[in-house]
Amino acid sequence: MLLIAFLRFGPNKAAAPQHMEGRQAWLAAGLADGVLLASGSLVPTEGQGGGGAVLAHGLTRAAFEARLAEDPFVAEGVVEADVQVIDISRADPRLAFLAEGAA
Template sequence: MFIVLLRFSDNKAQASAFMQGHNEWIKRGFDEGVFLVVGSLQLKAGGGIVAHNTSLSDLQSRVNADPFVAENVVTAEIIEITPAKADDRLKFLLG
């Protein structure tokens, strides 16, 4: 399981120019079963993604394909988590 932090860079003002491509990229992540949750970081600092069902290298390639990342609207940080315990609703993350 992975947490992806997308923090706005100095090029944040260009976000609207790439928003449609970014939203299409998010939709692909859900359609392909990789993204579980996507949302905004508080204080309008960027966004966050919970991802699974992928490898670190595949996720890095996917993140690099985000127009926000490619156009330096955000910088990306990927944090890998190995779940050890989960609520019954999230047991699928343990396998």
């Protein structure tokens, strides 16, 4: 399974700079743990602001949501998370691990 959190700017967007160091530490810990696969910025489209996304694997949805709650950007209202889960049934061999077992 692949878990994706789409992060849209929240009511406290202006506070992002003061929480950036904690956010970077949170991301680094998740990558080091092998739970987070990638993170990045959403490219704004007409009529929609930017934000970000975090991809994870090896967690239940509840565990991922709990981990997201510890992200300083989420905890401080800089962003709001919309979690989606993809039950991978077919994948390129490089991503076969996503189809193995249930998260």
